[in-house]
Amino acid sequence: MSERLVDLHMHSTASDGSLTPSELVAHALEVGLAAIALTDHDTTDGVAEAIAAGERLGLEVVPGIEISAKRERGTLHIVGLFIDPANRRLQERCVRLRAERAARNGRMAERLTELGMPVSIEEVRAKSGGGVLGRPHFAAVMLEKGHVTSLDEAFDRWIAKGRPAYFPKALFDPAESIEMIHDAGGVAILAHPSQLLCDTAAELEGMVTELRDLGLDGIETQWSTATAEEMEEAERLAERHGLLRSGGSDFHGGVKPDIRIGVARGQIRLTGEVLEALREAAQARR
Ligand SMILES: [Zn+2]
Ligand SMILES: [Zn+2]
Secondary structure, eight states: OOOOOOEOOOOOOOTTTTOOOOHHHHHHHHHHHHHEEEOOOOTTTTHHHHHHHHHHHHEEEEEEEEEEEEEESEEEEEEESSOOOTHHHHHHHHHHHHHHHHHHHHHHHHHHHHHHOOOOOOHHHHHHHHHHOOOOHHHHHOOOOOOOOSHHIIIIISSTTTTTOOOOOOBBOOOHHHHHHHHOOEEEEOOOOOSSSOSSSSHHHHHHHHHHHOOOOOEEEEOOTTOHHHHHHHHHHHHHHEEEEEOOOOBBBBSSOOOTTTTBTTTOOHHHHHHHHHHHHHHHHH
């Protein structure tokens, strides 16, 4: 039986992916997917284009977002599915976040210049291909201008956390992230649970419990870096905490060439049933 699969986590040029939203839709059709969700980082800017391409070519596109939320150690990612991209509060908050990040990028460029490594925002922007600017683009400019001899050196000596040109990135907190998604009519899903820097299964479960109390609706049980054991553990968490299942490849295009749309590294397989359960939950919220 060849059931058509879905992929509910991926990125376009609106954040850090290498394909435009339209190219992403064409690629998904090419490999035979039945539906995709576009979940760019902290922006819905690619959603309208993806939906239009989906309507033209015949592919369902679920409007989504992936919000980075701060925690004591690192960040966690919360995917919102079936959100209304036109939601005012969601857009206002994304705009505010972008302004804070633009200010941070300006401070980084200034600091690097003060440190004798002139870098301008225009140069950094040229490296981003129109997407969201971040430290990898700074590192690329530093390398190109001969300020460093490798991208690793740019991070390790200058722009990694605790280094002289590091400034913390503006982030939402988990409660705010879940609230924004609910406010926009969507369901909130904890993304790729193995990437949360939890040392033990108990720590992960503690975090899931906390997020569930904040209103989390679901958890990814299939994701790009997952092992079979990690996916089983996520299944058990979903079961124990009454959470919906979701997942996807976290496809980024050529930026992460080993991850393929729909299948990641070959270990994921999401059926239409997963999508229908999420759709029902989102409809029940309205
Ligand atoms: Zn993520
Ligand atoms: Zn992602």
